[in-house]
Amino acid sequence: MVDMASVPAQDDNRRGIERELKRGSLELIVLHLLSQGEAYGYEIVTTLTERTNGSLEVTDGTLYPVLYRLERAGFVAVRWETPQRGVPRKYYRLTHAGEAELARLTHEWNTFARAMAQLLRQQPERT
Amino acid sequence: MSLEQSYIDRVIARLPREATLREQVAMEVRSHIAERVEHGQSVEQALQQLGDPVTLAESYLAAVPLIPVSFGRRAAAKLLDALAYVAVCAPIVGLVSYRFQFVFGMLVGGVLLALGAFYPLFAEYRYGKTLGKHWLGLRVVRESGGRISFGQSVVRQLPLFLEVFWIDVLFALFTEKHQRAFEILSKTRVVLAMENHS
Numbered sequence: 001m002v003d004m005a006s007v008p009a010q011d012d013n014r015r016g017i018e019r020e021l022k023r024g025s026l027e028l029i030v031l032h033l034l035s036q037g038e039a040y041g042y043e044i045v046t047t048l049t050e051r052t053n054g055s056l057e058v059t060d061g062t063l064y065p066v067l068y069r070l071e072r073a074g075f076v077a078v079r080w081e082t083p084q085r086g087v088p089r090k091y092y093r094l095t096h097a098g099e100a101e102l103a104r105l106t107h108e109w110n111t112f113a114r115a116m117a118q119l120l121r122q123q124p125e126r127t
Numbered sequence: 128m129s130l131e132q133s134y135i136d137r138v139i140a141r142l143p144r145e146a147t148l149r150e151q152v153a154m155e156v157r158s159h160i161a162e163r164v165e166h167g168q169s170v171e172q173a174l175q176q177l178g179d180p181v182t183l184a185e186s187y188l189a190a191v192p193l194i195p196v197s198f199g200r201r202a203a204a205k206l207l208d209a210l211a212y213v214a215v216c217a218p219i220v221g222l223v224s225y226r227f228q229f230v231f232g233m234l235v236g237g238v239l240l241a242l243g244a245f246y247p248l249f250a251e252y253r254y255g256k257t258l259g260k261h262w263l264g265l266r267v268v269r270e271s272g273g274r275i276s277f278g279q280s281v282v283r284q285l286p287l288f289l290e291v292f293w294i295d296v297l298f299a300l301f302t303e304k305h306q307r308a309f310e311i312l313s314k315t316r317v318v319l320a321m322e323n324h325s
Contacts, residue, residue: 042162060159061178061186068155069190087161
């Protein structure tokens with residue numbers, strides 16, 4: 001018998017894990033996207049959606065604090081461009097420290113993903 | 128007031144009263160809203176993307192590390208507060224005693240002392256620091272990094288009024304984040320001021 005009450009709870013839990021995974025990988029995603037050159041916030045958001053056909057999507061409210069953290073940590077440098085009229089636009093690009101961080105995180109991610117794939121391929125041993 | 132400005136104000140209200148941080152975040156949020164508007168979206172849509180202003184403010188604050196400070200530095204700030212207070216009050220008490228009677232001087236001194244006990248409560252709520260903390264580069268924040276509420280400021284000062292100040296202070300020597308018992312209770316911390324971050 002299916003306990004209906006537990007279904008939404010499970011669903012919540014699943015989303016929770018998804019959220020955690022996304023949060024952990026956001027810095028890597030942003031550094032990777034910026035490695036292809038300077039971009040402003042909206043470009044980064046839309047590029048991410050396009051490149052992953054919408055399966056990886058972030059809101060502005062999630063992305064911008066991550067960019068701010070990377071900026072404070074010195075991994076990303078910023079440049080303000082003031083148009084003739086209107087609001088100044090903020091451009092982000094990788095610094096040398098950012099490139100090194102990107103390489104480190106990429107390596108870490110690949111090692112982790114390989115280990116997980118290997119683990120999940122194994123049949124459970126019966127004792 | 129425009130929708131955009133009232134949203135930005137709500138984000139800013141949650142940040143500590145440090146002008147540079149507030150300006151940075153306000154300018155940044157404004158520019159990101161403008162990006163979406165320039166791509167043909169409405170301000171409402173842009174704000175929806177940014178989400179709840181309190182959550183956004185706390186996410187920005189999470190990017191600013193909270194650097195703990197030593198017990199000695201905090202004690203020094205407290206001492207400076209006391210010295211500054213004496214420097215202000217002593218001439219007044221002296222003048223009153225000299226001009227009228229000694230007993231009046233003592234009376235005025237007592238009133239000033241009682242008022243002085245309330246000084247950290249208002250200063251920390253209003254400015255996030257007292258004079259002594261300002262001189263030593265310290266600030267008072269919520270554990271999330273946000274600005275403290277008036278209630279939190281009151282709870283921080285309770286041990287003085289309950290006359291358990293010294294016991295409370297001892298906690299700061301042994302707790303993980305060097306918090307006094309009433310700081311743990313009020314969920315506040317004393318950390319390094321942002322302008323002193325390297």
